[in-house]
Amino acid sequence: MTDAKNEILRVEGLKKYFGSSGAVLHAVDDVNFSINEGATLGVVGESGCGKSTMGRTILRLHEPTEGKVFFKGENIVDYDKKQMKALRKEMQIIFQDPFASLNPRMSISETIIEPLIIQGVYDKKDKAGLQKRVRELMDLVGLAERLINTYPHELDGGRRQRIGIARALALNPKFIVCDEPVSALDVSIQAQILNLMQDLQDELGLTYMFITHDLSVVKHFANDIAVMYLGQLVEKAPAELLFKNPLHPYTKALLSAIPVPDPDYKMERILLQGEITSPINPEPGCRFAKRCPLATAECSGQDLVLREVEPEHFVTCRLVQ
Amino acid sequence: MANLEKTASEQNSNISTKKQRSLWQEAWRRFKKNKLAMAGMGFIMFLIVIAIGTIIVDLVTNKSFYDAYVIKLDLRNRLEPPSSAHIFGLDEFGRDMFLRMIWAIRYSLFMGTIAIVISTIVGGVLGAVAGFYGKLTDNVIMRFMDILLAIPSMLLAIAIVAAMGTSITNVLIAIAISYVPTFARTVRASVLTIKDQEFIEAARAVGASDTRIIFKYIIPNSLAPIIVQATLGVAGAILSIAGLSFLGLGIQPPTPEWGAMLSNARTYIRDAWHITVIPGMGIMLTILAINVVGDGLRDALDPRLKS
Ligand SMILES: Nc1ncnc2c1ncn2[C@@H]1O[C@H](COP(=O)(O)OP(=O)(O)O)[C@@H](O)[C@H]1O
Ligand SMILES: [Mg+2]
Numbered sequence: 001m002t003d004a005k006n007e008i009l010r011v012e013g014l015k016k017y018f019g020s021s022g023a024v025l026h027a028v029d030d031v032n033f034s035i036n037e038g039a040t041l042g043v044v045g046e047s048g049c050g051k052s053t054m055g056r057t058i059l060r061l062h063e064p065t066e067g068k069v070f071f072k073g074e075n076i077v078d079y080d081k082k083q084m085k086a087l088r089k090e091m092q093i094i095f096q097d098p099f100a101s102l103n104p105r106m107s108i109s110e111t112i113i114e115p116l117i118i119q120g121v122y123d124k125k126d127k128a129g130l131q132k133r134v135r136e137l138m139d140l141v142g143l144a145e146r147l148i149n150t151y152p153h154e155l156d157g158g159r160r161q162r163i164g165i166a167r168a169l170a171l172n173p174k175f176i177v178c179d180e181p182v183s184a185l186d187v188s189i190q191a192q193i194l195n196l197m198q199d200l201q202d203e204l205g206l207t208y209m210f211i212t213h214d215l216s217v218v219k220h221f222a223n224d225i226a227v228m229y230l231g232q233l234v235e236k237a238p239a240e241l242l243f244k245n246p247l248h249p250y251t252k253a254l255l256s257a258i259p260v261p262d263p264d265y266k267m268e269r270i271l272l273q274g275e276i277t278s279p280i281n282p283e284p285g286c287r288f289a290k291r292c293p294l295a296t297a298e299c300s301g302q303d304l305v306l307r308e309v310e311p312e313h314f315v316t317c318r319l320v321q
Numbered sequence: 322m323a324n325l326e327k328t329a330s331e332q333n334s335n336i337s338t339k340k341q342r343s344l345w346q347e348a349w350r351r352f353k354k355n356k357l358a359m360a361g362m363g364f365i366m367f368l369i370v371i372a373i374g375t376i377i378v379d380l381v382t383n384k385s386f387y388d389a390y391v392i393k394l395d396l397r398n399r400l401e402p403p404s405s406a407h408i409f410g411l412d413e414f415g416r417d418m419f420l421r422m423i424w425a426i427r428y429s430l431f432m433g434t435i436a437i438v439i440s441t442i443v444g445g446v447l448g449a450v451a452g453f454y455g456k457l458t459d460n461v462i463m464r465f466m467d468i469l470l471a472i473p474s475m476l477l478a479i480a481i482v483a484a485m486g487t488s489i490t491n492v493l494i495a496i497a498i499s500y501v502p503t504f505a506r507t508v509r510a511s512v513l514t515i516k517d518q519e520f521i522e523a524a525r526a527v528g529a530s531d532t533r534i535i536f537k538y539i540i541p542n543s544l545a546p547i548i549v550q551a552t553l554g555v556a557g558a559i560l561s562i563a564g565l566s567f568l569g570l571g572i573q574p575p576t577p578e579w580g581a582m583l584s585n586a587r588t589y590i591r592d593a594w595h596i597t598v599i600p601g602m603g604i605m606l607t608i609l610a611i612n613v614v615g616d617g618l619r620d621a622l623d624p625r626l627k628s
Contacts, residue, residue, distance in 0.1 A: 101519035115527035
């Protein structure tokens with residue numbers, strides 16, 4: 001298992017349910033994992049499987065229904081308002097939609113200054129200090145200094161996302177949840193932003209939880225990859241191992257959907273059929289069973305947990321030996 | 322490929338930094354380009370200047386000018402058509418129509434504005450609280466607003482004035498109350514759309530308090546629709562004041578008020594066109610001007626519209 005000394009984040013039995021009485025939506029349902037300092041955990045799964053909810057619950061932007069989140073060894077679910085505010089300096093988030101995540105009425109400098117003032121890192125009147133820090137951060141994320149007084153609507157998606165990154169970095173956080181930070185961008189800009197994020201990680205020693213619905217985005221980026229399906233992790237392994245030896249039928253289907261740039265490669269695309277299990281009051285058992293080509297009657301009835309089937313390779317599927 | 326981002330990063334030198342210009346300044350720049358809206362604004366400014374002038378005259382002459390010329394009866398010359406001595410003619414009691422028209426501006430324009438300012442503040446706060454806190458708070462406030470909204474605003478105003486008596490203050494209160502639900506709804510709707518946006522979550526993620534989120538994120542972003550709504554509301558309030566006065570429930574004679582003038586003049590419409598047409602035109606042009614300004618503001622205040 002992971003080296004406990006290096007571990008920066010550990011999540012135990014995390015649940016987030018929406019709604020009450022009658023229809024309860026199990027957005028995140030009993031998730032367990034940990035991330036080492038300076039590493040990247042890729043979280044992959046189709047749209048609506050609960051990735052964003054998980055990221056926000058870990059940061060307590062949503063209150064967890066159940067479970068523990070240990071950050072640097074302390075369970076932050078017990079933190080009060082004041083402790084949480086202080087902790088926000090250490091954990092940050094980068095959003096998917098770089099337009100919706102920026103206040104349209106704030107210029108770049110105002111946006112980046114916000115966290116510094118809220119957390120009292122600089123005094124509001126210390127204009128020189130704030131300006132210096134803003135320029136520093138803009139330079140760090142590759143934004144030209146002349147853009148300092150522009151507004152989000154004047155910039156393209158890539159630059160807007162750079163502002164979002166600068167805002168997240170303003171407080172020198174250790175851990176960042178990246179919620180599909182490139183999904184809304186043009187393909188040509190995706191690579192630039194991914195490279196920027198990788199450089200920043202090396203330079204600042206950041207730890208990432210990198211959420212995406214596209215496995216190829218995290219292939220070369222993540223140390224570990226966790227595959228999520230309807231609120232649960234179904235497989236987790238070091239990135240290379242997962243690509244070489246996917247075990248869960250859902251992971252196999254995801255991998256088969258990635259195009260391979262080799263004309264001789266005979267792609268066998270696994271097309272999933274069958275209805276998607278509803279996340280509202282789900283029955284116990286494997287949630288993928290209804291779409292799984294290998295499923296048997298025994299797959300239902302009993303909830304599954306991640307098992308280590310080879311070193312560092314965890315999977316829930318009971319058909320894997 | 323590691324420094325792809327470096328090559329894409331922009332050159333900092335030799336391109337001048339954009340001047341620090343607030344979004345309000347940008348909006349004003351866009352508004353100025355709209356000729357119709359500027360004309361409407363010019364007309365309203367013109368009315369305001371004249372109205373202030375008449376108030377100053379009243380103060381300086383201690384109302385003696387008002388008594389001697391504005392409400393002075395001259396029954397021998399009643400209904401005299403416009404002439405060089407009286408450019409708008411004389412009314413059914415022989416009073417100078419031009420003086421009455423300009424003395425009446427204050428009631429329409431200023432009372433309309435004050436009524437809308439009151440209902441914007443009251444409705445805005447109620448709507449913001451309902452939208453931000455949701456659940457029971459939202460239900461209690463909005464159901465009460467629905468009850469108010471179910472009664473036509475003119476009818477509500479009539480009922481309030483009939484119950485409390487006809488005074489300028491009561492007319493003001495009646496009109497302010499009848500516009501509260503509209504503003505509560507507008508503000509609640511914009512708060513609801515804004516509070517679920519990711520930039521609010523981003524602010525929470527850096528530790529912003531509720532108060533900061535309301536004042537720095539929600540209010541600035543919902544201000545534009547409120548300003549537009551309030552501007553258009555002033556036009557509606559002016560009509561309501563004129564309507565109440567027309568029915569005899571608003572400003573009482575002999576005080577000049579456009580709606581009341583119109584009401585009193587209508588008996589003479591066959592003999593003297595000018596005493597109905599002139600106050601009618603006054604109401605129409607003012608409302609047209611305000612609506613044109615409101616439309617111009619709507620276009621100018623949207624930061625996503627570039628020009
Ligand atoms: N605030 C909320 N209230 C109710 N349901 C929600 C809320 N946020 C998300 N959900 C539901 O939770 C599920 C997971 O959503 P989300 O975490 O956004 O998925 P993903 O990010 O993987 O696309 C979805 O079914 C979504 O409808
Ligand atoms: Mg999402």
